[in-house]
Amino acid sequence: MTLSYEQFEDILSGETQQGSDLDPRDIARLEEARAIRDRLAAAFESTHADESLADKVRASLKDAPAPRRRFIYFPTGLLSLAAAASVLIVLTIIYSLSGPEPVLAGTVELANIHKVNLREPAGFHATGDCEEIKAYFHRELGFAPKLLNQCPELQVVGCYVTKLQGKMVATYVVKLDNSQASVIVTEDWPKKLGLCCGCGHPHCKCIHNGSCEGLSIVSVRLGERSYSVVGDLPAASLRGVLERLGG
Numbered sequence: 001m002t003l004s005y006e007q008f009e010d011i012l013s014g015e016t017q018q019g020s021d022l023d024p025r026d027i028a029r030l031e032e033a034r035a036i037r038d039r040l041a042a043a044f045e046s047t048h049a050d051e052s053l054a055d056k057v058r059a060s061l062k063d064a065p066a067p068r069r070r071f072i073y074f075p076t077g078l079l080s081l082a083a084a085a086s087v088l089i090v091l092t093i094i095y096s097l098s099g100p101e102p103v104l105a106g107t108v109e110l111a112n113i114h115k116v117n118l119r120e121p122a123g124f125h126a127t128g129d130c131e132e133i134k135a136y137f138h139r140e141l142g143f144a145p146k147l148l149n150q151c152p153e154l155q156v157v158g159c160y161v162t163k164l165q166g167k168m169v170a171t172y173v174v175k176l177d178n179s180q181a182s183v184i185v186t187e188d189w190p191k192k193l194g195l196c197c198g199c200g201h202p203h204c205k206c207i208h209n210g211s212c213e214g215l216s217i218v219s220v221r222l223g224e225r226s227y228s229v230v231g232d233l234p235a236a237s238l239r240g241v242l243e244r245l246g247g
Contacts, residue, residue, distance in 0.1 A: 003022065012033055021121055021122060023162070024113045024116055024162060032105065032108075106188070106193030106195075107194040107212045108212055110164070110210075110212065110228055111212035111217070113169075114231065117160060117180075118180060121160070125158055126158040127157075128156050128157055128158075130147050130156070133147060133172060134147070136159055137159065137161070137170050140168075140170075141170055145170050145185040146227065148174060148245060154175070155175045155176075156175075159173070164193075171184045174241055176233070180231065182229070182230045182231065183227060183228070183241065184228045184229075185226070189203055189226055190208035191208065193219065193226070194210060195208035195228070196208055203221075207219070207239060215232055216232070216238055218235050218241075227242060
């Protein structure tokens, strides 16, 4: 389910309960909006204008020459509010400069797609048959991604089509080590999704790593697409999934 602007605002304000079938991109937007709202509220609560500041402002306005000028005198309460707002603006600028880069939103979306996959949402195609999965993706997206060379310890259990950063992507779920991981196939390179490697080149074929909300993420570029594996296992275990990507 993709939210309209009005639905997004209703959930954010608490007027509407957040459902379990939301688009992962909307879930990421809601979490980011709530975090910003909490920081702003905390900034206002912790910021109090000094009464001496209001006195200084009034004195400077009173003593200043005023040829061809008009001055607007604000009540003390408004001056206090203006001072608090000024501090808030500074805090917002500092946060925007020192906080996490926008590309990290990609890792949040990857993590949310995995969480949704585990709930087997409406439209989830539960099957371990590779030919069925290829046909499903061909029908939904016009291509078939690389699938796993399956073994008893590593089995595909279902697939799904969803959105990541506004683009339709393929994802399928793998069972391994009494857990489940999601393989998410995107056109974006791993670094654009907020993942990193040792070389720093934006378009390299290295294995990239990341994490979000207790989940490990590994990703690699194969041909025209990136394959990201998300799960609650260590990154080393998830890299084993990448190594078994075949036809």
